[in-house]
Amino acid sequence: MESFHALIAGGRLSAREFRLEFNRVIETISAELQRDPVSRHLGDPWLWPELTEIYRHLTDLLERRRAVPKCFRTEVYTEKTLYSKDKLLFGQIDAFFINPEGIELVDYKSGSMMDGDLPKEDYANQLYFYAYLIYENYGIYPRSLTLIGKNSDSLCLDGSMERSKEIANDMRMVLSKYNDQINSALPIEHFSSPSSNNCIFCDAKPVCSAFWGALSEIELPSWSHAVIGVQAIPMIRSRLGGVTVELEVEESSLRTSRVRITRVFEGRYPDLQDRVGQRLLLTNIRQVLPSNPSLAEVTERSLILTMESGF
């Protein structure tokens, strides 16, 4: 019966095949019932009054499967990592759907997808690159490339194998350039490229002198500020258990000479001591008020480190 259901779900049975398969299943059930003394009282399935109803129900099901066969044959892939054939490039694709008509590629975006009248170039390039990875892995260029925004707005881009290949080749050239430089005698700082985009989510910030050196030039979002400073006064404990730390600023993306940082929960930073004069480094702190860079708070992503010496 299970294999019969699978055939129906596939939607590919002809009317004759369906009848033959139905008869075969009922014959099998009938023989099994006759063999089993416990089930024999159920009688002959060919005489069951429900048999017609079962038959109709299954033919209905088959008709419905036939009417919408595509959705039963679509393969869905989400957050799938694909590599180029040479294994030099890879990407994690939000979603793509493979069906008999081709491959539909989708990338989800949380922010605005447009830059004036055009799709944002970075978003478009990313989608074209994913299309390249799909082509490398499945031998088919996606038939649709779609960006989907926060409110389910969608933006379809024209497919272009040429552009996809060009982006992939540019990436290979950049990679090769960096590999050549790494093999040269250049100091490691030569490779850093601090910018708001590059550094926001980088966990190397605490040890990256290039980042701290560039702080006066790069703009960070209000929830991702960084500071190095000297503890100015003893920490202040609030009734709710949080601690406030006040620092004389040495380096910071907050444009201020003194900053008060609240919501430091000591349980989360067990090594943090209360020592006036110590140098502390904090990343991913949030500016509380847009108009006041002297007041910030710790977030879940904040790091607090004690520094013994400078960069």
Ligand code: SF4
């Ligand atoms: S913090 Fe340093 S290593 Fe990280 S992205 Fe910025 S410049 Fe590069």
